[in-house]
Amino acid sequence: VDTEEGQKCLHHWLEVNIPGRKPMRLCGGTSPGIINTNSNTVRLDYHIGARGQSNGWSLRYSTSRAMCPVPGNVTNGRVTPSLTEYYYRDHIYVHCDQGYKLMMDGQEIKCFSAMCQSNREWNLSLPECHNSIIDCGEPDPLLNGGVTFLSDFQNQYLSVVQYHCNEPFYSPYGGNNVSFTCEADSHWRSNNEDVLRPICQPVCGRPTKPIEYAAGRIIGGSDAPKDTIPWQVLINIDSNRGGGMIIADHWILTAATTVLANEQVICLGDSDVHQLTASPSLNATAIHVHPEYNNPDSLNYDNDIALIKLQDPVTFDASIMPLCLPAEDDTYDTGIMGMVSGFGVTDKGAKRFLTNKLKYVHVPVEDQEICRKSLKRRPGTRTPTLTNNMFCAGMPDGGKDSCQGDSGSAFTLQSENGRFWAAGIVSWGVKCGQRGTYGFYTKVANYVDWINKIMQEN
Known part of the structure; x- marks a missing residue:
């Protein structure tokens, strides 16, 4: 403004009116510098007095998009996007x-956003981030296992728990103990994407006191120490006796001949009959006999297999453990030594009687053709037919065999890694333990699909 300059702009001045501010009077020949109006409307009033000389005024102006101040920081939070x-x-x-x-x-509040306004101010002030006490609640209990806290702030945000199974009777699904972390959504999340919830699966075929090879016999054979054959089941059938093997917490595998009676009393968890019968028996809720088993004249033992479903699940420990089902690579090699056990007939000298102690014997798997020939040596007698669903085991000279009362019990083989598996079910025989005779067993490997189907559907 080319006017006389003074403190109060006495004669000529330019008045700048910006909305929301006090009017500014400008005079003299010195530029006031850049004035940020922060407005798209400015009023200019040029005042001319009666004295002095004035040569007018000039200005340069420019407009730009309104700019808001850079927002501050939010403690325990972040502002996005981060711009200059x-x-x-x-x-x-x-x-x-x-x-x-x-x-x-x-x-x-669930979410926050703010907008830069034309007045160069944000329409909302920044919120705060407060500590949220996130509580995921007590971790779910683990059947046949437990949970351990790995952090000091139990159940709260970022606390970590680890599940473990009751070994050696149960192992974690996937092979490793799994950890869970309390997340911000108040849910426990697994550190393993493949494990949504921990599961303890039974360990099969690994007794805590495995029996080494012995030369005893069930006919006058060796007593099985406690916890050495934990899958053994005693089944009292009316006035008779049979056996079975536990293969899952609800399931017993046995022979069809064992369950075709009016009543069964199921006991397990001990090697002494008196202890077993003194303990509460287990209740069966269903019995599944193989649909193709048909043996009205006791000469057709093909498909001699059945499953018993227990009403209540069994908890496994040293005295009760399941026996493994055959795996695809398990084989019945001729001469391989297997173990058969049961509470059936034993002998003492010339006397034979039902044992009150669990007995076991090791006998080798025999060649199928030799098994077939042994049945032909008995002219004039009717003997059952040998099928491919059976195998025989025993010693050519006799003296080692299963016998009456052992039906339904297990003939086990042991894999290279020490795991016992259910190779056979005691089914039938001719003259227990005599020279040139063998025991005959249902070949479990032929029925794995049927077993799994029954257990999955029931």
Whole structure:
């Protein structure tokens, strides 16, 4: 403004009116510098007095998009997007770190956004991130296992728990103990994407006191120490006796001949008959006999296999453990030594009687053709037919065999890694333990699909 300059602009001046501010009077020949109006409307009033000389005024102006101040930081949170400049209609968002919640005016809010306005101010002030006490609650209990806290802040955000199974009777699904972390959504999350919830699966075929090879016999054979054959089941059938093997917490595998009676009393968990019968027996809720078993004249033992479903699940320990089902690579090699056990007939000298102690014997698997020929040596007698669903085992000279009362019990083989598996079910025989005779067993490997189908559907 080319006017006389003075403190009060006495004669000529330019008055600048910006909305929301006090009017500014400008005079003299010195530029006031850049004036940021922060407005799109400015009024200029040029006042001319009666004295002095004035040569008018000039200005240069420019306009730009309104700019808002850079927002501050949010403790325990972050502002996005992070820019060096924010302009009119730009938006910002605030997110809290995990374990913290958005708070504004004392109230929790689900989300926050603010917009840069034309007046170069944000329409909302920034919220705060307050500590949120996230409680995931007690971790789910684990059947046949337990849970251990690995952190000091139990059940709260970022606390970690680890599940473990009751070994050596149960092992974790996937082979490793799994950990869970309390997440911000108040849920426990697994550190293993493949394990949504921990599961303890039974360990099969690995007794805590395995029996080494012995030369005893069930006919006058060796007593099985406690916990050495934990899958053995005693089944009292009316006035007779049979056996079975536990293969899952609800399931017993046995022979069809064992369950075709009016009543069965099922006992397990000991090697002494008196102890077994003194303990509460197990209740069966269903019996599944193989649909192709048909033996009205006791000469057709083909498909001599059955499953008993227990009403209540069994908890496994040293005295009760399941026997493994055959795997695809398990084989019945001629001459391989197997073990058969049971509470059936034994002998003492010339006397034979039902044993009150669990007996076991090791006998080798015999060649199928030799098994077939042994049945032909008995002219004039009717003997059952040998099929491919059976195999025989025993000693050519006799003296080692299963016998009456052992039906339904297990003939086990042992894999290279020490695991016992259910190779056969005691089915039938001719003259227990005599020279040139063998015991005949249902070949379990031929029925694995049927077994799994029954257990899955029931």
